[in-house]
Amino acid sequence: MQLDLEFVRAFFPGLSKHWALFDNAGGSVPTQAVTAGIVEYLERFGVQLGASYDLSAQAERRVRRGEEIAAELLGASPEETVVGSSTTVNLATLARALAPRIEAGDEVIVTELDHESNIGPWRGLAAHGAVIKTWAIDRERATLDLSDLEPLLSPRTRLVAFTHCANVVGEFIDVEEVVRRIRANRPDTWIVVDGVAYAPHRLVDVKALDVDAYAVSLYKIYGPHLGALYVRRELLEHAKGQNHFFFPEDALPAKLQPGGVAHELAAGLPGIGAYLDAVAERHGVRGETRREGWAHAFRLFAEHEEQLAERLLQFLREHPRVRIIGPNTSDRWMRAPTIAFVVEGMPSSQVVPPLDQHHVAVRWGHFYARRAIEALGLVRHEGIVRASMVHYNTLAEVERLVKALGQALR
Numbered sequence: 001m002q003l004d005l006e007f008v009r010a011f012f013p014g015l016s017k018h019w020a021l022f023d024n025a026g027g028s029v030p031t032q033a034v035t036a037g038i039v040e041y042l043e044r045f046g047v048q049l050g051a052s053y054d055l056s057a058q059a060e061r062r063v064r065r066g067e068e069i070a071a072e073l074l075g076a077s078p079e080e081t082v083v084g085s086s087t088t089v090n091l092a093t094l095a096r097a098l099a100p101r102i103e104a105g106d107e108v109i110v111t112e113l114d115h116e117s118n119i120g121p122w123r124g125l126a127a128h129g130a131v132i133k134t135w136a137i138d139r140e141r142a143t144l145d146l147s148d149l150e151p152l153l154s155p156r157t158r159l160v161a162f163t164h165c166a167n168v169v170g171e172f173i174d175v176e177e178v179v180r181r182i183r184a185n186r187p188d189t190w191i192v193v194d195g196v197a198y199a200p201h202r203l204v205d206v207k208a209l210d211v212d213a214y215a216v217s218l219y220k221i222y223g224p225h226l227g228a229l230y231v232r233r234e235l236l237e238h239a240k241g242q243n244h245f246f247f248p249e250d251a252l253p254a255k256l257q258p259g260g261v262a263h264e265l266a267a268g269l270p271g272i273g274a275y276l277d278a279v280a281e282r283h284g285v286r287g288e289t290r291r292e293g294w295a296h297a298f299r300l301f302a303e304h305e306e307q308l309a310e311r312l313l314q315f316l317r318e319h320p321r322v323r324i325i326g327p328n329t330s331d332r333w334m335r336a337p338t339i340a341f342v343v344e345g346m347p348s349s350q351v352v353p354p355l356d357q358h359h360v361a362v363r364w365g366h367f368y369a370r371r372a373i374e375a376l377g378l379v380r381h382e383g384i385v386r387a388s389m390v391h392y393n394t395l396a397e398v399e400r401l402v403k404a405l406g407q408a409l410r
């Protein structure tokens with residue numbers, strides 16, 4: 001069964017015929033029901049939460065419902081899901097909350113491949129006595145190799161932070177296998193995974209992954225500009241609360257939600273669920289649970305994304321001056337359709353602007369994975385060119401990109 005693209009695209013009024021969007025790893029277009037939920041909230045519930053009057057109680061229910069959907073997307077409970085303004089803020093808050101639990105000599109492993117939001121806060125634990133170790137990039141393949149992690153693990157390993165999918169190269173990391181290796185000898189190690197570049201493409205199941213924390217950015221999953229962070233209950237209970245002193249330590253997840261969530265944005269979140277329901281229903285799936293339908297929708301997304309990736313990669317593989325960074329396969333079990341490359345003899349900053357004239361939206365730079373770009377020796381190219389697709393892109397759009405690239409690289 002193929003994804004009905006016409007049906008899908010009707011849910012995204014922000015998609016225009018004029019612009020073909022290939023900057024989706026930066027942020028996706030919100031689905032219509034998300035926008036409608038935000039507008040409805042602002043128009044009908046412009047009051048504050050927590051009061052005794054009914055309108056306030058109704059507003060609160062809307063916001064909580066949104067947080068519940070974020071949790072359901074992750075396969076977690078609402079008590080274990082912190083919805084905050086972004087992944088950057090959520091991970092920084094978690095790191096502050098764990099800092100008082102660090103003992104001198106505890107070892108913290110971070111990668112060179114991650115977005116800085118899953119490196120910097122953990123490196124900051126050095127100020128609390130942690131010893132920081134770096135899981136280096138395999139320079140040849142632009143990915144993380146499990147064999148490079150093994151020697152870093154020790155009985156003192158307190159935390160390992162790594163990505164499920166690098167936002168610069170789109171390759172999946174086998175989280176389950178990494179977790180198994182870490183837990184084999186050190187069941188108590190905290191494992192923090194950045195799923196931001198994974199979750200727009202596949203349905204996440206934090207329980208199956210057996211991680212302690214998992215971050216996603218909802219504005220890249222067709223939602224509003226918010227982030228959701230799963231934190232396993234035991235870790236959440238152990239963490240030092242970051243909210244006002246009068247919030248009890250067992251106030252989950254509020255203890256890690258200083259300032260709470262933007263109410264109207266949270267009210268938009270059920271729109272993501274409604275969209276996935278609609279896709280599942282359209283393609284004839286009535287699962288036992290809502291998530292079964294969503295899983296089917298994501299399977300259809302994956303198949304379509306593979307076709308999109310293959311068309312672009314075919315062009316890039318054949319171009320004599322192009323070097324693909326990361327895997328050159330479109331295999332959906334290996335990658336998201338986030339594709340990076342550099343052009344010999346042309347800095348990335350010069351590759352992209354000519355594409356703008358074709359109304360093809362691409363981007364270049366380090367994408368906040370600054371350490372990865374440095375480690376891969378790509379600073380001299382001014383970073384990478386990144387074309388990132390999601391399921392609502394069409395093959396016709398990829399053809400436009402290929403044509404525009406063909407002209408720009410002549």
Ligand SMILES: Cc1ncc(COP(=O)(O)O)c(C=O)c1O
Nearest residue numbers: 086087088115117167196197217
């Ligand atoms: C892989 C990855 N991690 C983390 C982030 C940071 O997310 P946020 O913008 O929600 O802070 C991004 C943003 O682009 C990302 O791509």
